[in-house]
Amino acid sequence: MxxxxxxxxxxxxxxxxxxxxxxxxxxxxxxxxxxxxxxxxxxxxxxxxxxxVDKDTCSDYEQIFNRKVNTSIKKILLNRTAIDLRNLNRSVAVKEKKDLSFGRPGKILHVDGDAEYLDVCLKVYKQLNLDAVGKVIKESDQPKEIVEMVKLVKPDIVVITGHDGVVKDIKDFMDLNNYRNSKYFIEAVTELRNYEPGYDNLVIFAGACQSHYEAILDAGANFASSPSRVLIHCLDPVFICESIAYTNIEKVVSIKDALQNTISGAKGIGGLQTRGKYREGFPKSQYT
Structure with missing residues (x-):
């Protein structure tokens, strides 16, 4: 081989x-x-x-994942369509106001330790009409580079991910030394919170498969993996970001609703109450 x-x-x-x-x-x-x-x-x-196996072959396990991914994407897009239709059914005055309104979802910076996973994520961000900038940075280098990337991109939401994992036959899940890369995610989050302490000003998702969930949240992340130390799907951060980016800034993101569109669910992802990043504008420019 x-x-x-x-x-x-x-x-x-x-x-x-x-x-x-x-x-x-x-x-x-x-x-x-x-x-x-x-x-x-x-x-x-x-x-x-x-x-x-053939490169086009998927295990039964992954076929289930792929169906879940397609279902999540369709569900997200259908939900947005349903909201638009409800707006159309309102009174003429409200409809006219809506026609003159516009909106901007939150901007995303996705830093990933793996180029292939990042490429998959960026394609789905595009499918979901999200403004996302991707950067491949090795996990151990993320704490050193993350603040400068944020200053450059000026995102509303930051994803810090890559590879992680626990030591075989682990007994103490709270010992940070038993994790492959969790310490780097924690350091990166700490650097960001020193730069921007406000949880609603800069929303942070951090972690990968089996990451030290509790320590990442304690460092200042809004969302993290992995509460039950399970493997997470490479698109889980994307679906969390979509929920935040398209929730109106006047509202708090429903954590349970956000997790419904992820592949690993509450075993793989968790977080704190966070305000949405979607901003409505008025009036819409006649030149665009």
Missing amino acids: QVGDIVVRKSYDKDITFRIIDIKESDSGSIYVLKGINLRIIADSLGEDLER
Whole structure:
């Protein structure tokens, strides 16, 4: 097997599809480093446990995820259409006011430790008509670069994510030393909160698969992963951002409603009450 091959692990009932991203030699033979195609997971395996699959093949597990993703996107867009239709059914005076109004959803900066996951996210941001800027920054470098990126982009919402994970056979889930990259997410959030303390001025989502949820929230994030230390889907941050970006600034985002559109749900994502970032304007310019 070679770097770039698409594989599944036989010992895990072929539940997750991976790409081989590195091969390391050890006393017990070749160790294959794997990256999840859809889930933010890095793993390693001996060659004897791997089975090569076609690049277009998805496990039953991932087919369920893909259906959930498509359902979430359709649900979000249909909900916006339903709101527009309700506005059309109002009185003529209200309708005329609405026709002269315009709105701007919150701007998003998405910093990711993985270029492929970021590319997938940016495509869905575009599908959902969201203004998003993406930047690939290695997890360990995120605390050093995040504030300058925010000064440059001037976002309303910041996503800080990449890869993470817990040590095998972990017993103390509150010990930060048992996590691959949680400390970097925490440091990045801390840097941002030192720059902008207001939770409603700058909304922060931080974390990845199995991240130290409690410590990330304590550092100042509005939303974080992963309350039950589960794997999260690469698009979970996107769906959280959509809820915030399109909720009127006069309203507080319903955490439960926001989680309904995510793939991992309350086991993978949680957060604090946060005001929306959608701003209505009036009147609409006749030149645009």
